[in-house]
Amino acid sequence: GRIVRSPHGATLHCRNWLIEAAWRMIQNNLDPEVAEHPEHLVVYGGMGRAARDWACFDRILATLRELGEDETLLVQSGKPVGVFRTHVDAPRVLIANSNLVPKWATWEHFNELDRKGLMMFGQMTAGSWIYIGSQGIVQGTYETFTACADRHFGGHAARRWILTGGLGGMGGAQPLAATMAGFSMMAVECDETRIDLRLKTHYLDRKAASLDEALALLNAARAEGRTLSVGLVGNAADVFEEIARRGVKPDVVTDQTSAHDPIHGYLPQGWTLQQWRERQRSDPQSIIEPAKRSMANQVRAMLALQRAGAAVFDYGNNIRQMAHDAGVIDAFSFPGFVPAYIRPLFCRGYGPFRWVALSGEPKDIHRSDAKVKELIPDDRHLHNWLDLARHRITFQGLPARICWLGPKDRYRVGLAFNEMVRHGELHAPIVIGRDHLDTGSVASPNRETEAMRDGSDAVSDWPLLNALLNTASGATWVSFHHGGGVGMGYSQHAGQVIVCDGTDGAARRIARVLFNDPASGVMRHADAGYEEALATAREIGLRLPMHDA
Amino acid sequence: GRIVRSPHGATLHCRNWLIEAAWRMIQNNLDPEVAEHPEHLVVYGGMGRAARDWACFDRILATLRELGEDETLLVQSGKPVGVFRTHVDAPRVLIANSNLVPKWATWEHFNELDRKGLMMFGQMTAGSWIYIGSQGIVQGTYETFTACADRHFGGHAARRWILTGGLGGMGGAQPLAATMAGFSMMAVECDETRIDLRLKTHYLDRKAASLDEALALLNAARAEGRTLSVGLVGNAADVFEEIARRGVKPDVVTDQTSAHDPIHGYLPQGWTLQQWRERQRSDPQSIIEPAKRSMANQVRAMLALQRAGAAVFDYGNNIRQMAHDAGVIDAFSFPGFVPAYIRPLFCRGYGPFRWVALSGEPKDIHRSDAKVKELIPDDRHLHNWLDLARHRITFQGLPARICWLGPKDRYRVGLAFNEMVRHGELHAPIVIGRDHLDTGSVASPNRETEAMRDGSDAVSDWPLLNALLNTASGATWVSFHHGGGVGMGYSQHAGQVIVCDGTDGAARRIARVLFNDPASGVMRHADAGYEEALATAREIGLRLPMHDA
Ligand SMILES: NC(=O)c1ccc[n+]([C@@H]2O[C@H](COP(=O)([O-])OP(=O)(O)OC[C@H]3O[C@@H](n4cnc5c(N)ncnc54)[C@H](O)[C@@H]3O)[C@@H](O)[C@H]2O)c1
Numbered sequence A, B: 001g002r003i004v005r006s007p008h009g010a011t012l013h014c015r016n017w018l019i020e021a022a023w024r025m026i027q028n029n030l031d032p033e034v035a036e037h038p039e040h041l042v043v044y045g046g047m048g049r050a051a052r053d054w055a056c057f058d059r060i061l062a063t064l065r066e067l068g069e070d071e072t073l074l075v076q077s078g079k080p081v082g083v084f085r086t087h088v089d090a091p092r093v094l095i096a097n098s099n100l101v102p103k104w105a106t107w108e109h110f111n112e113l114d115r116k117g118l119m120m121f122g123q124m125t126a127g128s129w130i131y132i133g134s135q136g137i138v139q140g141t142y143e144t145f146t147a148c149a150d151r152h153f154g155g156h157a158a159r160r161w162i163l164t165g166g167l168g169g170m171g172g173a174q175p176l177a178a179t180m181a182g183f184s185m186m187a188v189e190c191d192e193t194r195i196d197l198r199l200k201t202h203y204l205d206r207k208a209a210s211l212d213e214a215l216a217l218l219n220a221a222r223a224e225g226r227t228l229s230v231g232l233v234g235n236a237a238d239v240f241e242e243i244a245r246r247g248v249k250p251d252v253v254t255d256q257t258s259a260h261d262p263i264h265g266y267l268p269q270g271w272t273l274q275q276w277r278e279r280q281r282s283d284p285q286s287i288i289e290p291a292k293r294s295m296a297n298q299v300r301a302m303l304a305l306q307r308a309g310a311a312v313f314d315y316g317n318n319i320r321q322m323a324h325d326a327g328v329i330d331a332f333s334f335p336g337f338v339p340a341y342i343r344p345l346f347c348r349g350y351g352p353f354r355w356v357a358l359s360g361e362p363k364d365i366h367r368s369d370a371k372v373k374e375l376i377p378d379d380r381h382l383h384n385w386l387d388l389a390r391h392r393i394t395f396q397g398l399p400a401r402i403c404w405l406g407p408k409d410r411y412r413v414g415l416a417f418n419e420m421v422r423h424g425e426l427h428a429p430i431v432i433g434r435d436h437l438d439t440g441s442v443a444s445p446n447r448e449t450e451a452m453r454d455g456s457d458a459v460s461d462w463p464l465l466n467a468l469l470n471t472a473s474g475a476t477w478v479s480f481h482h483g484g485g486v487g488m489g490y491s492q493h494a495g496q497v498i499v500c501d502g503t504d505g506a507a508r509r510i511a512r513v514l515f516n517d518p519a520s521g522v523m524r525h526a527d528a529g530y531e532e533a534l535a536t537a538r539e540i541g542l543r544l545p546m547h548d549a
């Protein structure tokens, strides 16, 4: 196996730091600490790749090393296809991944093109060279739980607890994110090895073998005002039902079992893990019905807990749909996490803001963390996150940080980083990017744009305008993808990355891009009729022609 | 009814000519001479609109009048949604029309959103403000016939003749385009009023009541070395069959009846027009079978003429599919017009290049025509077209011209126009744009990208890269649409318009945009494995990383 890692340090290999950043970041995406299957160029998310194949990868690197300061490289589904003269304020790389004319936008046709070597799946940050490992999922979950505390508990999570299921790949971030956000948590997981893994990495505090034990641990912690996360070995459907039956009242209820996959994702009640795995081999179709029946029981318990006063939400695993299929008519009585907690943030232009130290120096991130706190002195959740992240997040590949910021802060932070680079306070330039899951950058009717107020869930003019605007504003690279997160046919989304190299030119571009990018999300939500977005637009001075008239 | 017309003359209403151009061109699109149904904001192509509604139209105009020289207006499906600070080399307007997440990309969902006021259909040049009336269809047909002459007759159309059917809205351009390209033509049309209309506008030379008469007229003209177009009143299926039976040999055979619509588009054999129209009201479904049977007869005759040596092609009316449905197994033995004649042009980066005189002065177009001939002295077809267009094309709205140019010429012509504006040789700036049907700007597997050599028909990364590249290169406005030409779900495509205002800045942008835009089409076709495109890439110095290695 070939091993790829981004070079560290302040030595330039390309014509300037904008180009060097792209050159390092594609390599960083394939760092064995960062990527899931670097040997297949797979970064994360099933088959999300950084380049179409090794030949393309090598040519991308070679082309970037020769690229002129006023030239732009075009990348089509992971293949470098052209170099064009543009200008210094234009992006250095333009990327389009996995886009298909709608009628042909299926996994079947995609796979056929993929086999022929004509396509690759870009996911969101895999094919756009700004993945930073698992910090993203921890922070996203933290943000959701924080928003939940704001909405339901006046921002006070203390002594409150969350009931959830599943400690798998993404769900395993829940206990860490919960305690970071000030909650305690009980996470029901049927596979004890998963609990042990989370204990080992300190994402989870304790393990319990029975509901009584778990509740006792939680009650003790809450009595002392401590946060505590407990992994309970068991079937989520059984435990959720028992909690409802006993009249125990969690403050928040959600679930991250893999309910979206009724064969491999959800253990039916009454089955052992071994029975389940054997049946997955011998007769997989026979699992669906009992799994859905159990999901229905779990959702009924969630509805009961909702009626008893808990804040209940679906965490994007489709468990409501499964329960509905199995006869739970009111399964959709609790909301998905985006309409419930993320959309209000999107309305205000908040979303994921991540940065990477091209130097490879952890100190550069620590100094930039401090700068963010200095610039945004009043945001308790943000400070909390940055402090805890410093102690509990292990860097993967080039040191990086993520936090959610809005349109008033993103460009201020970007300009401040640029100044730090200019004055030598950091060892090398900083790269700022984001997930494609952001306020103005995605149309995905089953997730990010579910249940928009005006019914515009499927309108993808918005992410297209976002990509064009970021290109016009001078982002360092811009990407447009199809199918990330929810698969072929279900989403279209845009990404941008911008480099702080300490120059005046960078400062001008940063001021434009890091305002316009989130502000375009405020525009999108204002257009859909969200009052909060209209208020934010006024506050930040965003010009909306149909509203300014 | 409100009447909209673009102001003429050299007086500026906006901050500069880039913005003024957008402001005039959206109005020109709705000029009663240009638009099909200006009262509904419909420009052409069924329901292709220039703005979502009158309120949006008015706000677009008002916003453009106030727009700063470093600002960019965002338009979402005909609605002005935001104004952002960018920079002087960025587009002044960014447009996204009718884009839907693939799973929802149907007429049904579109219509629902349209009814709710959330969308509009942009077609290609309607929602991107660069429609110029029927000159485009004449010229496109001329280009196809010219390519046909080049391919089959060494460029010599003299004494050759084309057999076709249909003289309707678009098909009516055939006789004019044919004689312009040096061919004679027999066009079979069942509705005599259509023939009379084409005679009146001088698009057609003569009318004949029988095949014998038509052949006699054609033979006489050919004997004298004249071109002649004859409209023959009759049913195309009957006449095509009779011609094949008699052993008469047309040089080229095609058809532009509306075969795509088997109820309203194609008169069944043996029926009168009146019977047909009555049946369309009383029992429309009953027309389908006899219409398809007649189409099958026409296609069988076309196949026979092909075997007898004629160049036969489908002109995008789906008649092959209809005949195939009705049992003609080898219906697809003759090609569609894009793979046959247009694709070779696309491979060389050729495509539609149109310009408009913002002054409103016909003289500005005549002077620019002369400049094009001066710059490209050796292109006989081009000169022929420009000479004939001058005499036979009536301007609609602002005077405009269209001709097909490649990557070596587009920027040279653009720069020359810019110089003419600078030196006052033209009364006001010139706008250069194009259709979305161009070499690098469209993915449309049933038409423009049908049967690509590598099977990449449905890959829409290419038009997306084109839109991003034009934005990065500094086009004055850039658009990205879905569904133009072939309807919802079937196409994605990009447009660009650039203004020659006589400044140095414009010259720099023109040099980039008018090379990069067509060169990206050469790149797309080179990537698909077309030798001609690879050769063109070498010739124009286009850098293709996977080929330069
Ligand atoms: N942004 C989002 O919308 C978002 C974010 C995170 C996760 N998710 C969704 O959450 C789900 C979990 O993701 P993951 O990557 O952690 O999946 P995973 O498959 O790695 O983990 C699922 C876990 O659930 C456990 N489990 C299965 N059935 C159970 C049962 N009946 N009781 C208790 N535990 C059970 C499994 O043992 C496993 O550890 C997926 O459906 C994913 O799509 C969505």
Ligand SMILES: NC(=O)c1ccc[n+]([C@@H]2O[C@H](COP(=O)([O-])OP(=O)(O)OC[C@H]3O[C@@H](n4cnc5c(N)ncnc54)[C@H](O)[C@@H]3O)[C@@H](O)[C@H]2O)c1
Residues within 6 Å of the ligand: B165, B166, B167, B168, B169, B170, B171, B172, B188, B189, B190, B191, B194, B234, B235, B236, B237, B255, B256, B257, B258, B259, B260, B261, B265, B266, B267, B268, B315, B316, B317, B318, B447
């Ligand atoms: N770019 C392209 O692919 C392209 C370009 C031009 C036209 N087209 C296609 O060509 C077709 C014609 O377009 P249009 O706008 O001219 O349509 P139209 O409906 O205005 O005209 C069709 C004409 O065919 C005549 N006709 C019908 N049945 C006949 C028969 N059996 N014999 C003789 N005449 C008959 C009608 O009387 C009518 O005048 C359409 O299918 C259109 O989609 C495609």
